[in-house]
Amino acid sequence: MSESTPSEILTSEPLLRVATTYLRPSDLELLEQAFHLAACAHKGQFRKSGEPYLIHPLSVAVILAEWHLDPQALCAALLHDTVEDTGTTAQEIMEQFGHSVSELVEGVSKLDRLEFQTEQQAQAENFRKMLLAMARDVRVILIKLADRLHNMRTLGAMKSDKQRRIARETLDIYGPIANRLGLHKLYQELEDLGFRYLYPNRYTVLSKALKAARGNRREVVGKILTALEQRLASFGLDVSIKGREKHLSSIYQKMQEKSLSFSQVQDIYGFRVIVPDLSSCYLALGALHTLYKPIPGKFKDYIAIPKSNGYQSLHTTLFGPFGTPVEIQIRTRDMHKIAESGVASHWLYKSSNTPLSDVQKKTHQWLQSLLEYQSESGDAAEFLEHIKVDLFPDAVYVFTPKGTIKSLIRGATAVDFAYDVHTDIGHHCVAAKINDQLAPLRTILNNGDRVEIITEAEATPNPAWLNYVVTAKARAKIRHYLRTLRHEEAEVLGERLLHQALRALNADPGTLTTDQWEQLLKGDRCKTREEVLAEIGLGKRLNIVVARSFLPKNGDTFPTPEMRTSITIRGSEGMAVQFAPCCRPIPGDPIIGLIKKGQGLLIHTQDCQNIRQSRTDPDKWVDVAWENNSGQLFEVAIKVLVLNRRGVLATVASAIAEAHSNIDSVTIAKADGTYSEINFTVQVQDRAHLAILMQNLRENPDVVRLTRV
Structure with a gap:
């Protein structure tokens, strides 16, 4: 193509020369029609290099013809910029060339349709759109990759900063996709061209x-x-x-x-x-x-x-x-x-409908899984993070107990394997047997491992799993579960907060009617009662404001608020209720709740130094009280100054164990040659339990000073 003169390029001859080798005469006539429509649509348009714009769609079609794609894909390649850059409409393309060509043109066009505020967002969104289009019809991505290849071949006409940006995008997104789809020659050429323009020297x-x-x-x-x-x-x-x-x-x-x-x-x-x-x-x-x-x-x-x-x-x-x-x-x-x-x-041009091969089925499964990841991702950047992981080819092959081979990316753990088998297996996994030996769920798998997952019906995903899972499926499923769980917990907390505010205004929460809720939701960004309650629980709107909106608006003054009833805290509310790490409240401590936007209810001790300056807005504070005998364990930090003697840590740990308390973490800071400072995070039921523990420690002759942090 590059050796042809402009007069030769502006005919359909370069495309027909390649297409004649495998297409029927009727198909070639269809290509001629598409070429003439593209030539008319792009008439008077020129590229940065000064060449007629028609050279670009024609070159893209020639690349696809060299891959022996079907005539519909070649027509779409010739017309892929007409809807976006000319007056040609999708309806005109459908009338002349049929639904299939129109769908392909639309699929390629929408990848570049939206505008974005940042380069990172644009990259992620374009990537998402491209993959979604690919999942519907893989020919869309083949057209897009051929489009990128020709643009890279002619990138010399661009300014150097734009060359580097396009080269980086090619290396980050288009090259790995070509590799993942097995387009080896295309992948190598995109990699070389990307390297050439990103690092010219x-x-x-x-x-x-x-x-x-x-x-x-x-x-x-x-x-x-x-x-x-x-x-x-x-x-x-x-x-x-x-x-x-x-x-x-x-x-x-x-x-x-x-x-x-x-x-x-x-x-x-x-x-x-x-x-x-x-x-x-x-x-x-x-x-x-x-x-x-x-x-x-x-x-x-x-x-x-x-x-x-x-x-x-x-x-x-x-x-x-x-x-x-x-x-x-x-x-x-x-x-x-x-x-x-x-x-x-x-996806070569075939005259008959041949069944899908095993490789085709495998590719289809991967393409369809992209739709599943997208539907469960919170935003474009998260989706990009999921899929970029799957684009890199290093794999580890492991066996199920029945001998089925599973292909996972290198670095995959037992949790990744569990989610690869089935989402429910992943959600309920508690342990793994690797080569018939019990192993932690975070164990990284090696080639040839035989993996068996142990599950429990009551088990649920642990947020800590996100620190070590590496596959897109596992990460997406865990995040989706936690996001759903948090929304449900926030909804329950929001209802409790709203009832507390209503009672403070002398209103009975049990008398709220469906009509009152419908009146509140008119014009509101939330469409359901559950969404309103979740926003209250997450601190996105104040409970007292929502409560007042249910009161009569006939000009009467609001009832004088009575003393607020306290919300009881059990310690097992989940992610919607959090205990402040600065003061680590435990049952028996006087506590107060702070509604923190986007986080829910944060529990502090009333004398916590960190909340002194932010107590000026009473509507953000919630009266809370401990539920009696909750049976939960709470973390508390204690600092112990001890004589620096051999075995002192063991005696102190023994005293803690004798008080029936668990040690969650321990750090030692050597104060000087005589004394050492040991910082413990221990688990206790309440202040009475903590008092017993501290009394045990004071009876130890090696303990010099003891304080709760």
Whole structure:
């Protein structure tokens, strides 16, 4: 395309030249119609380079034709900018080319339709839209990737700051998506072009070094290639062998990751062996292992266990001549086709409706799971965080108790495995058996592990799991559960707060009618009673204000508020009620509740220093009292100054245990050579329990001073 003159490019000939090889004459006529519509729509429009704008959609269509996509996708590629940038309407496209083409054009167009306040938000939102469009029809993403490829090929016409921004976006989003879909050639070209424009000086230096090294390496490559051909022929194998030169971006990445020099990276020689059938793959592997010795730990069988994007090959690394490593990939022609075209190879133009292959089904499952993640994500940035994790290919393969292979990303834990099996298994998991040995849920899984999850019906997700789960599914499911749970808890707390405010205004909460609630909700941002109560519980609106809105508005004065009834605190209310970490209140302490916006009810001791200045607004404070005999355990901090003697920590811990208290955490700060300061966080039932514990400690002769923090 780049060698063509403008006059040649402004005809449909470059596209028809490629499309003729696999499309029917009637399909070619449809392409001609789409080309003429695009030519008319973009007439008078020019790119930054000064070329006619029509060059861009035509080039995108040619790229897709090289992937052998169907005529509807090619028409959509020609027309993908017409609705957005010209006067052509989606209705006109539908009337001329049908619903399928119109849907594809709309899918590509909406990716760039919205405006955003920040670059990060724009990136995340565009990513979300692109993935949602892809989940409905994968051809949308193929068109978008071809669109990005042509834009990267012609990025030189842009200003340097825009080049860097587009290159970074390509490396962060489009390259990984191409890789995840198995579009290997596209992925490599996007990576190289992204590297070229993001780091132009480094690209130039490496490019010159690679050209110089190529001449020096020619003799060694030729010698290895001849040896490979002769050995494989001696085993009766009809093969095709090609040398694989590393791409500049992969050379640079390896130099960065492993702190290698250019010459060290170039010491590795790569060859690809294409064989006629599956059995020949393993025969060729055996033949090559008799030629050069394999390097232990460098063999991977992606035929028996394909990558998640459908990639299949045998990978081995051998000790070559002069001790240089030789990387070999062995695959069939069909495997090579999938390795190069990936998911595009499954959406090739076909005249008949063929059933989905296993690889296609696997890809469809991944695409559909994106919709599930999106529906449970709070915002675009969170969704981006979820999906970016799944775009990186390093995987670990583990087995269920029944022997089914599960593919997880590297670093996945037993909790990730539980959610991968089923959401309910994840929600109720309490422990794991890894290779028949009990193991913590945070245990990182290794290749070949046999994992069994132990569940309990009453168990629920722990917020701490978010600190170590790594898969998108587990993170999304846990967050969705906690978000739902918190909303329900806030709703219960909000109802208690509203009833307290109503009673303070001499109104009976039991007399509220449905009509009163409907009157309150008219024009309100909340649409239901439950949403109003949740907002009260989360501190987003004041209970006293909502309570007053239920009182008569006939000009009468409000009733004189009576003394507020207290809300009882049990200690088991969940996330809607929190205990302030500054004063750590426990039953028996005089307490007061602070409504904190977005957090709910925060419980402090009444003499807490941190609330002294913020007690000026009485509407934000709630009278609270401890429920008798709640049976819960509460954390309290104590500071113990002890004589610095051997075994003193053990005697102090023993005294705490004798008081039937648990030690949650302990830190030791050495005061001087004579004394040491020990800070404990212990669990007690109430102040009486704490008093017993502290009395036990005072009876210890090594304890010099004891205070509650």
